[in-house]
């Protein structure tokens with residue numbers, strides 16, 4: 022693969038000589054050319070920026086040096102060949118593993134590193150219309166860097182490691198995070214029992230020492246689901262765990278669901294009543310009218326299997342604090358519990374939060390040990406003090 026990078030800081034790209042990427046270059050797998058944009062500026066100061074039309078802070082990169090640089094790069098390949106132009110920018114499409122895979126299929130990529138407030142917009146049209154390049158504006162994430170160079174280093178590394186021969190053991194690419202929508206499982210190496218402090222032994226999970234490949238594969242898959250649910254619930258509903266929910270019909274509840282919701286609540290909260298030593302729990306006592314009022318005040322989702330209501334969760338922007346996404350009435354029919362459905366439904370509820378959400382908030386019985394364990398594993402922490410309902414605790418989890 023050929024890669025060209027145009028920048029005003031060529032030295033910034035020096036790390037591309039190191040490690041596996043440097044070796045790939047030396048092995049002839051990657052042909053990298055770095056160009057100084059200032060070589061295409063013709064005034065005494067080799068200036069590449071100017072003040073913005075319309076006013077405002079900062080400077081904008083001038084079109085002419087960029088046009089000449091892209092013309093130079095675009096014309097330097099074999100007859101008829103054109104690179105795909107990737108312009109890093111915080112307003113671009115997100116850089117994902119899928120996009121890395123797509124870019125790795127290209128024979129030739131050119132990266133244009135912006136600085137200041139960015140590149141004069143006409144350059145993008147010029148590159149597409151007059152140079153015939155496919156132009157992709159790509160963002161590394163929802164934050165702002167000073168320039169495109171760091172983004173190019175990250176993108177080139179993610180793309181180049183997918184090229185045949187760059188990573189010694191190609192199998193190590195298969196099970197990685199983001200390859201199939203799930204994060205990778207935790208990994209361990211020797212010693213099996215590590216003394217991290219005098220008398221404090223930390224052991225590798227025994228299943229990994231069992232030699233039972235099926236059991237190891239199952240354990241790893243379960244770890245992937247749990248890790249994804251805890252750290253990136255936004256991925257979960259489109260991943261394998263989401264496939265767990267995909268076997269069910271998820272829908273927004275309507276008044277027609279009220280009788281079944283009341284029945285399922287009664288069945289699900291009996292264990293909570295026993296754990297907390299009280300029957301005085303709203304989901305056990307609510308009338309049909311109160312369940313209907315709940316549907317009106319919250320968004321409630323139902324989960325059905327073959328028409329039968331087997332689960333539900335509801336959520337809303339917290340009435341007194343619009344940075345909190347309040348999740349409640351998470352329930353799974355008793356005969357289907359213990360299969361990760363509650364975790365998946367919780368992740369689904371979290372993923373419905375509106376953009377301004379800073380944290381998720383839920384509430385459970387102060388003595389509901391099983392629930393507390395599940396919520397803890399999903400990243401929730403008990404808020405100090407008494408819960409918003411007597412006999413309960415509130416838990417929150419920052420949105421990542």
Ligand code: SAM
Pocket residue numbers: 108109110111112133134135136137138139140159160161162163164165166167168169170172
């Ligand atoms: N004014 C621009 C805006 O708000 O969209 C930000 C310009 S930024 C200070 C300067 C350059 O850094 C951009 O032209 C781009 O090359 C690079 N850059 C900044 N954040 C980036 C991100 N999240 N992903 C990729 N490139 C980024």
